[in-house]
Amino acid sequence: MILPIIAYGDPVLRKETEIITKDHPNLEAVLENMFETMYEARGIGLAAPxxxxxxxxxxVDATPFEDDEDLSEEEQKFLSTFKKVFINARIVKESGDEWAFNExxxxxxxxxxxxxxxxxIVIEYEDENFKKHKETFSGIVARIIQHEYDHIEGILFTDKLSSLKKRLIKSKLTNISKGNISTDYRMKFPNAKKKR
Incomplete structure (x- = not known):
């Protein structure tokens, strides 16, 4: 089932998220719906909030990057099969010189x-079978994971922008929260005058 994606401005995107256990209700269906929703919206990652x-x-499903000509053949091959579920994740280390990427x-x-x-990054997480992992990721995959991980911490990529950039996009963000935007996927807008 394709779910509506929650738009900027909704409090759920800022909420502290809860750890889940094996007996979380309908987890298999939740994962299935999340993947279906992400693919419908042509995303490469989606967080529960x-x-x-x-x-x-x-x-995360990084396979759309497999044809990126800016990446090495080795990176493209790795990305062509990179599809994962991260449950109760915790980034334990971030390292290296910061680099910019358009998100x-x-x-x-x-x-x-x-x-x-x-x-x-080094990240500890559980997979869909609640098997524990501790892995190191780099480059574009680390970037995708960091972006999605921020969501479960109540952080949005716009929080990481300079004050000037934030001021420049303020009206756009207000319009998004009000639903004054057209998308080709289902969304739920927190401040919309009428529900879509």
Whole structure:
């Protein structure tokens, strides 16, 4: 089932998320719906708060980057199969010199900005079977994970912009929260005059 994506301005995107356990209700259906929703919106990652679930869960599918000519053949090959579920994730280390990359977000349509992040991360998480992992990721995959991880921490990529950039996009963000925007995927707008 395709779920509406929660738009900028909704309090759920700022909520502290809860750790979940194996007996979380309908987890299999939640994951299925999240993947279906992400693909429908042509995203590469989706966090549970973006579908109105304040839990520590996000998904990533980096396969759209496999054809990126700016990446090495080795990176393209790695990305071609990178699809993961992250439950109760915790980034334990970020390292390296910060680099800028143009980011966007399904909850903030039509806003793209350069965001600085460190290139290497170590993350502890559980997969969909609640098996524990501790892995190191770099480059574009680390970037996608960091972006989605921020969602379960109540952080949006726009929070990482300079004061000037924030002022420049303020009216766009207000319009998004009011639903004064057109998207080709379902959204729920917190300050819309009428529900869509």
């Amino acid at each position: 973006q579908v109105n679930l304040p839990i520590r869960l996000f998904i 966007g977000c399904l909850s903030i349509p039509d806003v793209r900005e350069d965001v600085f992040r460190q290139p290497d």
